[in-house]
Amino acid sequence: MTQTISKSGLSDLRSKDEIRAERRKGRTGIYLVAPGLLVLALFFALPVVVLLAMSLYVKPPGAEIGEFVPGFEIGNYMTVLSAYWPELLRSFWFALIATVLALLIGFPMAYLVAVRLREKPLLQGILLVLLIAPFFSSFILRTQAWKQILADEGFIAQALKFVAILPADGHLTATPFAVVAGLTYNFLPFMVLPIYANLGRLDTRLLEAAGDLYASPMNSFFRITLPMSAPGIFAGTLLTFIPAAGDYVNSALLGNNRNTTMIGQVIDSRFFKVIDYPGAAALSFVLMVSILVLVTIYIRRFGTKELM
Amino acid sequence: MNANLAPTLPETRTSGADLELRGITKRFAEFVAVKDLDLLVPSGTFFALLGPSGCGKSTTLRMIAGLEAPSEGSISIGGEDVTSLPSHKRPVNTVFQSYALFPHMSVLENVAFGLKRKKDPEAMAKAQAGLEMVELAHLANRKPAQLSGGQQQRVALARALVNRPQVLLLDEPLGALDMKLRRQMQLELKTIQTEVGLTFIHVTHDQEEAMTMADTVAVMNEGRIEQMGPPRELYELPRTAFVANFLGKSNLMRGEVTGKRAGLLEVDVAGHSVLLPEDRAVQTSGQVVVGVRPEKITIDRTSSGAAHNELSGTVIDVSFTGTTTEYLVDVPGIGRIGTFSQNRGQQPAAVGDTVYLYWEADYSFGLAGDERMDAGVEQ
Amino acid sequence: MKLGRWFVPVVGGLAFVYLLVPIVYIFVFSFNDAGRTNLEWRGFTWDNWANPCGAPAVCESLANSLQVGIVATLIATALGTCIALGLVRYKFRFRKLTDVLIILPLATPEVVLGASLLAQFLNLGWELGYWTIVIAHTVFCMSFVIVTVRARVSSLDPRLEEAAADLYASPRLAFWKVTFPLLLPGIVAAALLSFAMSFDDFIITNFNSGNFQTFPKFIYVSATRGIPAQANMIGSAMFIVALLVVIIGQIISYRKKKQLEKV
Numbered sequence: 004m005t006q007t008i009s010k011s012g013l014s015d016l017r018s019k020d021e022i023r024a025e026r027r028k029g030r031t032g033i034y035l036v037a038p039g040l041l042v043l044a045l046f047f048a049l050p051v052v053v054l055l056a057m058s059l060y061v062k063p064p065g066a067e068i069g070e071f072v073p074g075f076e077i078g079n080y081m082t083v084l085s086a087y088w089p090e091l092l093r094s095f096w097f098a099l100i101a102t103v104l105a106l107l108i109g110f111p112m113a114y115l116v117a118v119r120l121r122e123k124p125l126l127q128g129i130l131l132v133l134l135i136a137p138f139f140s141s142f143i144l145r146t147q148a149w150k151q152i153l154a155d156e157g158f159i160a161q162a163l164k165f166v167a168i169l170p171a172d173g174h175l176t177a178t179p180f181a182v183v184a185g186l187t188y189n190f191l192p193f194m195v196l197p198i199y200a201n202l203g204r205l206d207t208r209l210l211e212a213a214g215d216l217y218a219s220p221m222n223s224f225f226r227i228t229l230p231m232s233a234p235g236i237f238a239g240t241l242l243t244f245i246p247a248a249g250d251y252v253n254s255a256l257l258g259n260n261r262n263t264t265m266i267g268q269v270i271d272s273r274f275f276k277v278i279d280y281p282g283a284a285a286l287s288f289v290l291m292v293s294i295l296v297l298v299t300i301y302i303r304r305f306g307t308k309e310l311m
Numbered sequence: 312m313n314a315n316l317a318p319t320l321p322e323t324r325t326s327g328a329d330l331e332l333r334g335i336t337k338r339f340a341e342f343v344a345v346k347d348l349d350l351l352v353p354s355g356t357f358f359a360l361l362g363p364s365g366c367g368k369s370t371t372l373r374m375i376a377g378l379e380a381p382s383e384g385s386i387s388i389g390g391e392d393v394t395s396l397p398s399h400k401r402p403v404n405t406v407f408q409s410y411a412l413f414p415h416m417s418v419l420e421n422v423a424f425g426l427k428r429k430k431d432p433e434a435m436a437k438a439q440a441g442l443e444m445v446e447l448a449h450l451a452n453r454k455p456a457q458l459s460g461g462q463q464q465r466v467a468l469a470r471a472l473v474n475r476p477q478v479l480l481l482d483e484p485l486g487a488l489d490m491k492l493r494r495q496m497q498l499e500l501k502t503i504q505t506e507v508g509l510t511f512i513h514v515t516h517d518q519e520e521a522m523t524m525a526d527t528v529a530v531m532n533e534g535r536i537e538q539m540g541p542p543r544e545l546y547e548l549p550r551t552a553f554v555a556n557f558l559g560k561s562n563l564m565r566g567e568v569t570g571k572r573a574g575l576l577e578v579d580v581a582g583h584s585v586l587l588p589e590d591r592a593v594q595t596s597g598q599v600v601v602g603v604r605p606e607k608i609t610i611d612r613t614s615s616g617a618a619h620n621e622l623s624g625t626v627i628d629v630s631f632t633g634t635t636t637e638y639l640v641d642v643p644g645i646g647r648i649g650t651f652s653q654n655r656g657q658q659p660a661a662v663g664d665t666v667y668l669y670w671e672a673d674y675s676f677g678l679a680g681d682e683r684m685d686a687g688v689e690q
Numbered sequence: 691m692k693l694g695r696w697f698v699p700v701v702g703g704l705a706f707v708y709l710l711v712p713i714v715y716i717f718v719f720s721f722n723d724a725g726r727t728n729l730e731w732r733g734f735t736w737d738n739w740a741n742p743c744g745a746p747a748v749c750e751s752l753a754n755s756l757q758v759g760i761v762a763t764l765i766a767t768a769l770g771t772c773i774a775l776g777l778v779r780y781k782f783r784f785r786k787l788t789d790v791l792i793i794l795p796l797a798t799p800e801v802v803l804g805a806s807l808l809a810q811f812l813n814l815g816w817e818l819g820y821w822t823i824v825i826a827h828t829v830f831c832m833s834f835v836i837v838t839v840r841a842r843v844s845s846l847d848p849r850l851e852e853a854a855a856d857l858y859a860s861p862r863l864a865f866w867k868v869t870f871p872l873l874l875p876g877i878v879a880a881a882l883l884s885f886a887m888s889f890d891d892f893i894i895t896n897f898n899s900g901n902f903q904t905f906p907k908f909i910y911v912s913a914t915r916g917i918p919a920q921a922n923m924i925g926s927a928m929f930i931v932a933l934l935v936v937i938i939g940q941i942i943s944y945r946k947k948k949q950l951e952k953v
């Protein structure tokens with residue numbers, strides 16, 4: 004038996020076997036997480052720091068395009084924010100609408116597959132595959148397909164014009180509508196899958212019990228099904244909102260005009276077309292922090308521990 | 312601790328091994344789950360560890376199996392110190408409370424698991440034989456999820472037994488079964504243990520199970536062994552209020568020793584004189600607690616006329632259970648005394664009747680005077 | 691009640707149609723005798739299916755994407771599974787920090803991940819190409835793997851490992867005989883998800899690939915000039931392969947279940 008005084012000041016009364024067992028567990032734990040954590044530290048945490056540093060770089064007088072030196076130019080943030088705050092707000096706005104739409108469309112899908120088709124595993128399996136398989140057909144290809152389906156010469160636009168829902172000179176593409184529809188479409192599986200996973204565990208006997216206790220179907224939906232699937236909805240909304248806010252493929256392919264530009268597009272063009280690294284970095288950082296703030300508020304308000 | 316008073320352990324058989332725990336303590340942070348436990352289980356014993364929930368039974372088993380390291384003390388099996396030996400090197404197998412069958416393996420593969428790890432060339436044949444022993448050979452190819460609770464339990468038992476461990480640990484293996492299956496499995500377990508002669512450590516909180524199956528019963532409470540010994544001895548002569556109340560029921564009365572004669576203590580209990588054999592008392596002077604089991608008491612409408620060991624009171628509750636009628640009698644100055652009588656056609660006493668309660672002095676037992684009289688009473 | 695009865699299947703069903711419309715479109719136009727631009731229907735042909743590598747760079751970019759996807763998935767799955775195991779089963783210091791480090795990439799939009807990695811690579815002076823993409827994909831796939839596998843690990847009864855140890859299996863054997871087989875479905879699911887995400891990723895790739903062409907990048911770049919019909923063919927073929935793989939898997943497990951029920 005060893006008796007040592009541990010750091011906390013409490014007397015450490017563990018035996019050598021206990022200490023050894025604990026050390027072994029600790030060591031195995033470290034071995035298991037260390038390689039992955041190293042990768043995350045080197046290629047996620049460190050890059051974010053580098054990005055932060057880069058956002059403060061300054062352009063020396065008379066420098067060539069793309070030449071910057073380390074500095075501490077907070078003004079970079081003022082410059083990009085004053086120029087691009089509309090795009091930033093629009094990104095969040097579009098992402099929010101797309102998330103709500105995806106939830107409204109996705110919940111019935113998840114419910115259909117997870118609960119209604121529980122007794123039909125084959126059909127359930129096929130629909131589940133249909134949710135995942137689109138990933139493999141390339142989302143840019145699908146977005147491009149939407150562009151062509153919704154094109155001015157396309158069947159849908161023509162039909163809408165024929166019944167005069169769409170004015171003769173109206174467009175479906177190059178509109179905020181098209182961009183939001185594209186975002187909704189592309190991130191729908193991210194909404195459905197977590198909800199599906201949650202509803203899959205829903206015990207339908209609970210609903211029967213509720214019905215037995217005189218709850219109307221509406222009532223038992225809002226009192227049981229919805230609260231029980233809350234963690235799934237929570238995860239789904241985050242998994243939809245976050246990538247949607249940063250996306251620029253949809254706005255580039257389906258929008259591509261001044262009133263659909265999203266912040267991702269701006270960051271991309273700052274980086275690659277304008278070669279304004281500090282500006283692009285500052286915008287990226289602003290985007291990251293605003294999302295973290297929004298997500299934190301959201302988690303505080305509605306969060307379950309389950310996600311973390 | 313009164314453990315030193317009790318155990319006279321029965322004759323040993325071969326093939327199992329002695330298990331000895333010396334000064335075992337287990338702490339989880341500040342909480343002490345097992346306190347300074349000493350235990351010697353001779354080989355071939357069916358040993359039952361009995362106690363209320365949370366008293367440290369599983370923790371004790373886990374330390375024997377090597378799944379948890381003790382904070383103090385040492386464990387030896389067959390004379391060899393295994394305290395620092397990892398679980399997979401100990402000649403011990405466990406039947407887990409939740410069975411812990413491997414869900415991805417068939418029943419047969421489950422049973423053969425330990426044998427294969429030991430590189431037994433006849434693993435499969437022995438596993439098959441093990442399944443035959445528990446009468447499940449026909450289900451060898453099923454997955455555990457396709458078995459009933461009782462069948463799973465038997466697979467868990469076979470999986471542990473085929474390895475012929477020197478010590479077999481059973482952590483409430485019958486807890487999940489219904490009454491009928493439980494009785495049947497108890498018989499089977501006892502038969503198997505007698506056949507193979509292994510050392511069984513059986514944890515349970517069913518006192519009847521412990522008493523019918525075990526050679527030795529240890530009653531555990533708050534991390535300590537209160538008392539251990541053969542079931543009958545534990546029942547007839549409890550040494551603490553906890554054991555007296557936890558194992559069956561007892562009537563306990565506080566009194567003062569007023570004299571001794573011919574090996575008997577005379578105790579004054581609220582004005583009544585109660586006699587108690589001196590060798591059945593933990594403490595022989597001052598304040599003591601006198602106990603008597605309900606079935607030892609005769610309930611009568613007329614006094615026995617004896618000067619000792621008789622109380623009188625008013626019946627406050629009568630309940631008919633079929634073979635017996637149970638009474639609760641309020642004795643002034645003492646409190647409630649429970650007893651019962653066999654239903655042999657006599658007119659039962661009714662609530663409000665005055666009755667006499669008497670018993671033979673040899674049935675009394677004496678506990679320390681500072682005991683809490685309600686220790687171990689089940690709610 | 692009536693409302694709920696038809697509401698769910700109808701809305702759910704329509705949503706599935708919505709999900710499949712562009713895929714059907716891609717599929718149909720993979721048979722278009724398109725010539726240079728695949729924008730309008732010019733007549734049916736088998737050519738694109740007979741000769742998928744007909745258009746320049748289509749197959750090359752597909753091969754690149756597959757390769758990156760497989761390598762990144764292998765690395766991310768291995769590292770992520772280890773982390774998930776370590777997080778659930780073992781105690782060590784810096785847990786909080788570890789949790790943050792795992793969750794943050796999930797809460798970071800792809801542009802930011804891409805941009806920060808680009809900043810890092812620029813800083814290190816690394817040339818953008820195959821390995822920088824593999825690294826980038828590994829990072830964002832890993833968090834998904836961890837979250838998926840961790841759920842599986844925490845639903846695994848720790849008693850099973852103890853039972854294995856009790857039955858003479860060393861920690862290593864207990865892992866390979868008991869823990870790993872039970873985690874395998876979760877690991878496979880995580881790997882598939884990871885591959886799908888990598889294969890389909892455009893934004894992060896676009897930041898970190900330099901001149902290295904991946905399939906999504908190829909399509910994005912050629913979108914302005916017109917996407918060759920061969921790309922539609924490949925998109926459709928990938929979709930069908932994925933569909934078949936999962937359906938066959940399902941049928942096998944369904945059969946197995948049926949067979950077990952008979953025993």
Ligand SMILES: Nc1ncnc2c1ncn2[C@@H]1O[C@H](COP(=O)(O)OP(=O)(O)OP(=O)(O)O)[C@@H](O)[C@H]1O
Pocket residue numbers: 339342344362363364365366367368369370371516
């Ligand atoms: N790993 C642990 N960490 C902290 N406390 C623990 C741990 N394991 C057990 N304990 C505590 O130790 C005490 C004894 O637990 P143990 O499982 O041995 O009880 P038990 O007698 O088997 O009870 P039951 O009959 O309910 O199974 C309990 O109070 C329990 O909360």
Ligand SMILES: [Mg+2]
Pocket residue numbers: 368369370408482
């Ligand atoms: Mg227990």
